[in-house]
Amino acid sequence: MNEPNAPAENPSDPFQPIERATVSDAILDQLRGLIAGGTLKPGDRLPSERDLCKRFGVGRTSVREALKPLITLGILEGRIGSGTYVATEAGQFQKPLQWGLLGDLQSQDDLVETRHMLETNAAHWAAQRAGPDNLAAIAATLQGMAEHLDEPGQFQEFDANFHFEIARATQNKMLYRLINVIRGQIQTWIGERLTLSPERTESLARTSLEQHREIFAAIQDQDGAAARAAMDHHIQTATRDLQKIAK
Amino acid sequence: MNEPNAPAENPSDPFQPIERATVSDAILDQLRGLIAGGTLKPGDRLPSERDLCKRFGVGRTSVREALKPLITLGILEGRIGSGTYVATEAGQFQKPLQWGLLGDLQSQDDLVETRHMLETNAAHWAAQRAGPDNLAAIAATLQGMAEHLDEPGQFQEFDANFHFEIARATQNKMLYRLINVIRGQIQTWIGERLTLSPERTESLARTSLEQHREIFAAIQDQDGAAARAAMDHHIQTATRDLQKIAK
DNA sequence: TTGGCCAGCTGGTCAGACCAATTCTAGAAA
């Protein structure tokens, strides 16, 4: 027959040849492999799209459709006039998790409950595993909170970093990523609530700081149970306070 | 000549024309919203690409680049000659979470530890919230396990479903998804280990079934603490057994 | 009614063109 691109059949093995269904997915796989394998490191610049076309032997459409998902997921970053770059490691896992977890936004309760579970466990493990550098980082966020009791925006940022640093101190990267994402979502929720009653934010901040200090003390003492209890108390009251504001 | 094609606008049309910085991202956002908001339900067929072009008032390139990430993430599914469809809910959140969580595969310990946390909590909540249908579903998986003690493949599947059903019984969708993904990853690991020592799988299966029954009994009794303890015991011994095989 | 065939649709791919932003470069100005 007049096969245009007849695959070179290997006579010894009849079931060998599996042609990839779509070109762009094949490119996508290859790129993902290069990134996961470390050939392309964060910050690296990819060859230009037109260059990749020639190297892969495909059209620009296919190259772009392979790049687009990676860009959407935050693994790559396209800059007009400059090129396409591998994103920094920090941002690489943020978006895919957001996509995965935030499919339906109606379940605020699930979010709060899951966060509670993740953070109490994180406090527990952090107490057992935090190194001096972790403790220093957490202490720094406490300092930051203390200095910005009357600036909600700043305070909130240090607050969030406090929880991030605890997550990091668990030495469990997966847990860290999960908390990172969920916390990010919670954060927007907190922001909404606080703007509803700006006059009470400072008193809330003060009690919040106090609770954070208790958590830190427990972690410093390497007392896992106490850290978990303190975190539990903190999240429970904070959640309740914020929910009260809603009314 | 070079004017962008006329935005064929029509209020009460769920596909509204575009205004944002990058066109394809704007379309992406809009589509995501339609899916998350339930306007587009699983199984629905989207308008054809050429149709969307007219409705959005953009070129097919932009539409396709918006569709592509959603397809890669498993949220949409393209079928040549037929159309583009919203994927079934089950598969919708699997891939994005995998992309996010499995960036570096070296941290098997993190995986095990995180799974332990998620599943013990799931057991706790399931005991408090499982409805009759949940209990029936869990019981069915136990039955399946009992009937396939000597068929590792089948047994493993019922085993996995047991844990899925518990996750579902928590009524926390987010937790369910997380367990779903992590369990899927653990599962491949378990499979690898079991093939290393096929002669012991049946005795392992027997003790495993016994532990599953204890977990189920605790959930049936609505005893959260007991359920957590039973799950804790199960995962600890199962993990230890599997790690022993490795040697 | 049944079976097969064909026209028309759909997603996947390619090529060429234009835009806006960035980067590079060579000549002018100091």
Add this chain to the structure above:
DNA sequence: TTTCTAGAATTGGTCTGACCAGCTGGCCAA
């Protein structure tokens, strides 16, 4: 020589029109 700046070249983003391969549905003959 060094510095500055205006083009020129390059790059990602978008549009258009074309073609392919697989699916769908309806028409027609048996």
